[in-house]
Amino acid sequence: MKKPKILNVETIAKTRLFEIEQLDLEFSNGIHARYERLKGSKRGAVLIVPMLDDDTVLLIREYAAGLHRYELGFPKGKIEGDEHILDAANREIQEEVGYASRKLDHISSITLAPGYLGHTTHIVLARDLYESTAEGDEPEEIEVVPWHLSELGKLMSRDDFTEARSIAALYMVRDLVRG
Helix, strand or coil, X not given: CCCCEXXXXXXXXXXXXXEEEEEEEECCXXXXXXXXXXXXXXXXXXXXXXXXXXXXXXXXXXXXXXXXXXEEECCEEXXXXXXXXXXXXHHHHHHHCCEEEEEEEEEEEEECCCCCEECXXXXXXXEEEEECCCCCXXXXXXXXXXXXXXXXXXXXXXXXXXXXXXXXXXXXXXHHHHC
């Protein structure tokens, strides 16, 4: 399919975290339409699945402002400047879980709501962990919660484990570890 022609792009709102763009488009059939999208960072973000062993992942519990509650998920964060994906992943797990990794693998890149959100998350598996901390930008200490992949059903039934990126990453890693 032929992509629509972008006739005009205008920023209609901008905050510290978000930029909303309005796009005027012309589709190949001649129809004109106006779309709005949240513009993401060019480099995206990393979501890291730190594994203590072949059955234990490290989740974090942190405040989720969008839902105004605490949510379990994997460590994640923005890729800074010209930082490599794996370097960003190692930095984030040091800041959020107190470990670094000797073996990092970029296993996938996913989008979330691509119809209106231009954001890519790079999923990284971190193994061969060792204790190492770095100062992060979180306003409070993050709780680290070890979880066994063998208890995946129990995790999926929790009301505080709902983030789609973490769920997708968990299933990808489980399947990868099982071979």
